[in-house]
Amino acid sequence: MAQEKLLLIDGSSLAFRAFYAMYTQMDRFTNKDGVHTNAVMTFNSMLDNVMAEFKPQHVLVAFDKSGGTFRTKMFDAYKGQREKAPSEFLEQLPYINRLLEDHGIKHYALQDYEADDIIGTLAKQAEARGWHTDIITGDRDLTQLATDQVTVQVTRKGVGELEAFTPAHIQETLGLAPKQIIDLKGLMGDASDNYPGVTKVGEKTALKLLHQFGSIANLYQNLDTLKASKMKENLINDRDKAEMSRTLATIDQAAPIEIGLDDLAYTGPDLEKLRALYTELDMRQALKKLPGSETTAPKAALHYVVLTDANLALLPQTNLPVAFEIEMLDDNYHVSPEIGFFIGTKDETFVATDVTLLTLKPLQTWLAAHELTVFDAKRNLVAANRLNLTLPKIGFDVLLASYLLNPDQNSNDFGQIAEDHDYQLPLDADVYGKGAKRQVPDDETLFNHFAEKAQCLLALRPHLLKDLEAQDQTKLFSEMELPLAMVLARMEIAGIVLDQPTLKAMGDQWTATMHVLEEKIYGEAGLKFNLNSPKQLGEVLFEKLNLPVIKKTKTGYSTSVDVLEQLKSASPVVQDILDYRTVAKLQSTYVAGLLKAVLPDGKIHTRYLQTLTATGRLSSVDPNMQNIPARDEGKQVRQAFVPSQPGWQIFSSDYSQIELRVLAHISGDKNMQEAFKEDRDIHANTAMRIFDLDSPDQVTPDMRRQAKATNFGIVYGISDFGLAKNIGITRQQAKAFIAGYFAQYPQVHDYMEKMVQTARENGYVETLFHRRRYLNDIHSRNFNLRQFAERTAMNTPIQGSAADIIKVAMIRMQQMLEREHLQSRMLLQVHDELIFEGPADEMPKLAALVPKVMDSAVSLDVPLKVESHFGNTWFDAK
DNA sequence: GAAATCACG
């Protein structure tokens, strides 16, 4: 007989996670009585998943009992920092209990004990009987229970995935045996359960000590063998804390539970009761899944042919578009495994897992002769490049088209996009799984999915083309976004070299500064605390040091820069905190973060997301190369971005004031256009106008600063409150500023009103190149949402048209580089700036060429201005 | 997962 299986679920931890997994959309999920159901729903689907996956004969869901536990009796502050659970959560707990009962699953809680202890006790009993146990929890502390017979499954990324902690897995990841997790927690403490551990000992130090000594007990027995150090002192001083924390972290495996293994048999659900509960809670998805509800018939498997090197001749010659994709398992196509490809014609889909077939001559020739329809051109171009091949004839991209039709539909999952256009296609997540469980399915499943995708691509193409035409976006698609995908692919493939030693050296300096500041701050504050925790920092500043509270956040005191700037004079510690924040950011994001992103070729290959933003801008991820520090000491980071070859340099050109120039053009404002036509300093010009001055000499730096902020505010869709806050004036003054501004630039005012009006009438606004953004909230009864939509209506045509312009410039620039046979390459785009590398002797050519291409990308009623620089590093190209 | 913070245009 097969081994008996027991499933123990940490109900408290999972319910909490289930609640927060859909926290933002919580209010979308309520029943007709206003009871929230997000936690119940998520908990329920989680339950379905684990029951299906583990198929246990015995199940128990353990909960914490409210009120204290034996641990609180030992240590008052245990879990003391926790805020009370929100009422939207508490109201769902009774339903979760009912849900379990109706599922035929036992649940249990015990006075003075936590769910952990119930689970630990039962797991031990099950082991004695020779059963296998799986424990489902969101809490890593439970991994201490892992044995050969007990696997601890910890939820990841909310609740969607499980990570299986076996003793071997724990050994692999931490180098510890499960029981040593207890010593680990003893040494490092636990912030969320609010027990201390040893001062200054975090996970790293604790692991080192445990690898050396094995346990806390043995560590203290052999403390003499440690060299004198601050850490040793801390260990001596905090011995009590360590031992107490160890006790607190220990799960009681002999809790006096009144329930036994024999009570846990899973008998299956009571479908009628479940149906009643789902109905009461208005859980339609769950209702649909109940047996006996209407089911959708499984679709017939599609036909496909598996390609081999021997049957490539089967590919038919056709003038019709064909579907193509190189499939990869992960988002990051620079490094993801390539798991197969497909070629679909209207009559047949050809599939294979062996992507090296693509390098064979007959297939290359075939691909070069047929127009391809893909989902995500850039992704396929990079994948192809990894196989040393080009895809010269990509004619249609379903992802790009879908994004242009509505940039809110920016999912990267073909299944999702298909659904948006009323086509049936399984989500990639359903075929491949998510996160740790993501894997290549068996060939039949994979190939069938390929066939579905191929046929879906071919089916969607004519509809999307028609829709693009109807929205006047055909050119935007075929002359801008699709060609741009090719250009971006080349930039991403080129990558930029990171000078790692240089960056490491900077990082070491910043780390040293960080440590000095840390100690100084602890001295000034009179205590040690976690500087990276806004919560703890807030307590120190506003409770211990009694500094005035300037601003609050949802959860407590705000400690952001603008607040700290105002508190600088109140205490010397504030400046140190600001300095600490600066270097900590540089170290973690720009030194450690960038070093992590370097691929084996020594380069950083970012990915531009071409179908993400609502305005038409690009974004950049893994890593983000569009927010590398440009000011103050952080800009040194740019010294680490260097050319890929000796004798080469970095070249950069950027548009000057492109958004205000776009505004001057589309608003038709004569005064603003005049300023640009005469190449005046636009901010000084604005200052002269709103402060009613006669000559530029009368503009003080402060006036210019305020005028500049007002110009920005206008672009963002101004409000008096926002402007007042930004430049530190009263709301009245801001109001007067804005009135003055509109008096001086009257057509700008007209433009703002016109855009809001357009949005109301059409439901969307457009850029110069017909990029569209829908603004459903423009008619909202909710004041905030409506105001936001109005500001968006004013801003999107400006930001989006500027994005259009640089996209045109990039496409033309790539053509020019080829036409002029330059070795120089385009590497990066940062919204209004293009960065290249090339041989030093090509720099003068770039200096002539790039600005010319950029400023002639479009013809506006005002000139576009471009500034260029070059040097040995990105830093020097400024 | 959410929130807070801070980097860029």
Added chain:
DNA sequence: ACGTACGTGATTTCG
């Protein structure tokens, strides 16, 4: 009376 600048991504803490 409402509560606000537009568009992004990465890191850290916390429940």
